[in-house]
Amino acid sequence: MTSHPTASGYNFAYLDEQTKRMIRRAILKAIAIPGYQVPFASREMPMPYGWGTGGVQVTAAILGPDDRLKVIDQGADDTTNAVSIRKFFEKTAGVATTTHTAEATVIQTRHRIPEKTLGPDQVLVYQVPIPEPLRFLEPRETETRVMHALEDYGLMHVKLYEDIARHGHIATTYAYPVKVEDRYVMDPSPTPKFDNPKMNDCAALQLFGAGREKRIYALPPHTKVVSLDFEDHPFEPTKFDHACGLCGATHTYLDEVITDDAGGRMFVCSDTDHCEERRAEGHRGDLLGEAPAEIAGAAE
Amino acid sequence: MAVALAFADPVRDAQAAFRAVMNAMARPGSVQPVAGLTGAPAPLSPTAAAIAVALADYETPLWLDPALAAAPDVGAWLTFHTGARIVAEPARAAFALVAEPAALPDFATFAQGTDVYPDRSTTLILQVASLTGGPVLRLSGPGISGHAHLAATSLPADITAHLAANHALFPRGVDLVLAGPEGVAALPRTTRVTEEA
Numbered sequence: 230m231t232s233h234p235t236a237s238g239y240n241f242a243y244l245d246e247q248t249k250r251m252i253r254r255a256i257l258k259a260i261a262i263p264g265y266q267v268p269f270a271s272r273e274m275p276m277p278y279g280w281g282t283g284g285v286q287v288t289a290a291i292l293g294p295d296d297r298l299k300v301i302d303q304g305a306d307d308t309t310n311a312v313s314i315r316k317f318f319e320k321t322a323g324v325a326t327t328t329h330t331a332e333a334t335v336i337q338t339r340h341r342i343p344e345k346t347l348g349p350d351q352v353l354v355y356q357v358p359i360p361e362p363l364r365f366l367e368p369r370e371t372e373t374r375v376m377h378a379l380e381d382y383g384l385m386h387v388k389l390y391e392d393i394a395r396h397g398h399i400a401t402t403y404a405y406p407v408k409v410e411d412r413y414v415m416d417p418s419p420t421p422k423f424d425n426p427k428m429n430d431c432a433a434l435q436l437f438g439a440g441r442e443k444r445i446y447a448l449p450p451h452t453k454v455v456s457l458d459f460e461d462h463p464f465e466p467t468k469f470d471h472a473c474g475l476c477g478a479t480h481t482y483l484d485e486v487i488t489d490d491a492g493g494r495m496f497v498c499s500d501t502d503h504c505e506e507r508r509a510e511g512h513r514g515d516l517l518g519e520a521p522a523e524i525a526g527a528a529e
Numbered sequence: 530m531a532v533a534l535a536f537a538d539p540v541r542d543a544q545a546a547f548r549a550v551m552n553a554m555a556r557p558g559s560v561q562p563v564a565g566l567t568g569a570p571a572p573l574s575p576t577a578a579a580i581a582v583a584l585a586d587y588e589t590p591l592w593l594d595p596a597l598a599a600a601p602d603v604g605a606w607l608t609f610h611t612g613a614r615i616v617a618e619p620a621r622a623a624f625a626l627v628a629e630p631a632a633l634p635d636f637a638t639f640a641q642g643t644d645v646y647p648d649r650s651t652t653l654i655l656q657v658a659s660l661t662g663g664p665v666l667r668l669s670g671p672g673i674s675g676h677a678h679l680a681a682t683s684l685p686a687d688i689t690a691h692l693a694a695n696h697a698l699f700p701r702g703v704d705l706v707l708a709g710p711e712g713v714a715a716l717p718r719t720t721r722v723t724e725e726a
Contacts, residue, residue, distance in 0.1 A: 261642065263671050263719065291544075293545060379644075
């Protein structure tokens with residue numbers, strides 16, 4: 230038996246082997262039934278529910294010593310959730326990590342899909358808080374199960390219709406429901422609807438893990454994923470009136486950042502790696518001009 | 530009776546075998562290499578043995594086809610290494626191991642899952658002599674861009690009819706994992722299969 234460069238006392242990638250087998254079997258069923266939520270015996274993890282325990286368990290079950298892991302939280306590699314999960318796997322699995330989307334074989338994400346188009350040798354693992362798209366319309370699991378079995382999704386269309394009646398347009402902007410291969414309605418996790426088109430015909434395998442709710446679901450590569458809409462109110466991804474203040478991108482998802490208490494704000498790419506790459510290529514946004522001397526540390 | 534060894538490195542080898550099955554299931558028709566367990570007792574093939582040991586445990590009853598059930602070493606080896614029970618009724622099995630796919634019983638004898646829980650179905654692990662060189666099947670569906678081909682040998686002559694009936698049950702139905710000397714390929718219930726003209 231060989232040893233792995235991991236924190237002593239833990240199995241490779243933290244989980245015991247029986248737990249991994251149980252999760253792996255759920256993943257195989259999830260891939261075979263795209264969009265269907267497979268129940269699994271979610272374990273307690275050394276982090277609270279809500280911090281990505283579902284995604285962490287899926288990642289732990291698929292990860293091998295040759296993988297290169299990237300973890301993002303709302304698109305960023307350097308926020309608390311991303312940093313702590315990346316360090317967790319560095320410590321317990323000894324795997325290589327990266328912040329570059331193109332170099333990663335496994336990408337665990339909280340609420341974003343990277344801007345860079347994913348390839349066939351990559352797996353995207355989503356952290357999912359509420360896997361059931363019908364949950365806020367029908368609280369009983371026994372009922373939502375039957376609704377999925379009967380393909381009874383009228384209630385979801387009523388919800389979208391009520392959006393239109395109230396707001397004049399479909400006001401759902403994140404966790405926007407999708408239909409998978411013309412069969413299951415699925416919650417894409419709270420990703421912005423901007424990202425929904427990237428799920429369709431994606432070359433990478435997409436796995437979804439909900440730890441507290443104990444569900445795993447999946448989208449095999451090149452699966453048809455359609456955002457629900459109406460003929461006279463077609464789905465429209467979010468558009469921005471601004472360009473990224475740092476890299477000048479007009480095709481990316483932007484975060485609004487408040488910069489002072491006088492209404493000052495800026496818009497920047499939520500995908501930090503993509504933004505950094507663009508700046509390295511020489512792209513410049515409006516706000517990346519010369520900083521004031523006292524900030525830039527220029528000589529007096 | 531001495532029991533032959535299984536994975537030399539249980540953690541790493543099980544992960545590698547699972548990942549091959551996962552990639553095969555995610556890309557129906559593609560052949561993913563698997564390091565077989567050459568010590569497995571005949572007629573259990575090295576590839577099928579590796580897949581079984583990677584995925585089965587005390588939670589997953591196994592069904593063995595008559596060819597495997599006739600070899601007492603196979604059941605003893607699987608029970609020792611996985612802790613799985615061997616069951617006589619195919620409908621109670623999480624995994625079915627089949628050494629002679631040409632004599633495959635009707636899919637309906639296996640667990641099909643229910644409309645509410647379609648995941649509660651049997652996964653069939655079929656040993657084939659080769660994943661290439663057989664009649665060419667044309668595949669389409671999730672996991673496949675356009676269409677793909679699989680030319681496994683040893684399958685029953687009327688396999689496309691069985692697979693079409695299985696596909697029509699969606700979301701219920703069984704999933705097929707083909708274990709050959711080259712590795713593993715899969716035909717999940719979502720895959721539409723026709724004979725190549």
